Amino acid sequence: MEKILIIDDSVVQANYLKNILTDDYDITLAHTADDGLLHAKTGEYSLLLLDVVMPGMDGFMLLKKLQEELVTKHIPVILITTLSDTHSEERGLLLGAVDYIVKPFNPLIVRARVNTHIKLYRYRSQIEQEALVDELTQVANRRHYDQYSGKQWQQAVRLGTSFSICMFDIDKFKVYNDTYGHPAGDRVIAAVAQTVNSFLRRSTDFFARYGGEEFVAIAMGSTAKDTFDYFKKIRQAVEDLHIEHTGSVSPWVTVSVGGITVFPKRGDRYDTYLKLADGMLYDAKRLGRNQVVWANEKMVQWTERDPEAR
16 A cells, blocks of 8 residues: 655644545645655655644755655655745645646546546656666666665665675676577576575675676675675575586586775775775686685685685
8 A cells, every 4th residue: 555644734624634545545744844854864755745834844845855854855745735836836746746636636636646646656667676686687787886886885884884785796707698698698697696596685685687697696794704704605505506608617606705804994985995896706707617716805715625714
C-alpha cells in the first residue's frame, strides 16, 4: 500500500482528508511544518498533501525546503489551500508542486487527483528503476554504481566505518567467446552476476556490472581479512558452477578478484582507492587468475594462493 503524508496544522482538516483516503492508502499525519519535514526525510512516502496556510513555516516555505533536500525533492506534493487566486497557484507550481486541492474538499476530486499522481509516481519510479538495472544480468548497472558509490563513501566517512571496494573479471573471457560463441558468453556473464549477487545481500552491500565481463562490489563494516575471506567463498562459488571453459586456467569458468578495505577520512578520494582495487585485480590475473588478492589501508596484501593467506 502506497504511503501518503498529510501536513496540516488543522487536526480536523487533516483527519477529514485521512478519512477520504484511508481505504486505499497508508496515511501519516503531521501537524507542523517541522514535523512534516522530519517525516518526509525518511523517504517512505509516494505523495505529500501540504497545507499552504500554517503558522511559522508556511506551506510555500516548506515546499522550498523539500525541493532542496535530495531525499524529498522527487516526492510529488499537492498543495491544499483556501487560496484560490492564480498568483498563489502559480507560486506553488513554480516551487515544484504538482497540483492544488482547494478547500472545502470534494472527496471525489481529492481521490481522483491523488490517484492520478500516485499512478504517475509509480510509473516514474518504475522507469527510473529500470534505468538503473543492467538488462543482461539484472544487477545494478554502471550508472547506478556511479550514483551510489560516492554517496556510500561519504556515509562511511561520517560513520567512521570500513569501506571495501572489489573488482571482478571473468578469466579468459575473450577466449570463451571465441570458443563457445557470444550467446554463450552472455549466459556466462549473467550466471556469474547472479551467483555473486546472491552472496551480497546485506543492506550495506552493493554489486554492479562495471562493463563487459567486469563487475564491481562495495561492502561496509567488516575487517579487511574478513572481507578477503568472504570474497574467496564468492570466487569459489563461481568456479563451482562448473561451466565448461577449456581455454582458461581451470576446466571451468572462473573469476579473478581484487579489492581493498580502508577507513575513509574526510578529503580521501574514492577514485584513488578504486584504482588500488583495480591494481589488486591486475595482480590476481598476473599471479595466475582464479584467485582473490586483497589489501588493507596500510597496503598489506593477501593473495589467495599464498599458504599464509589461507
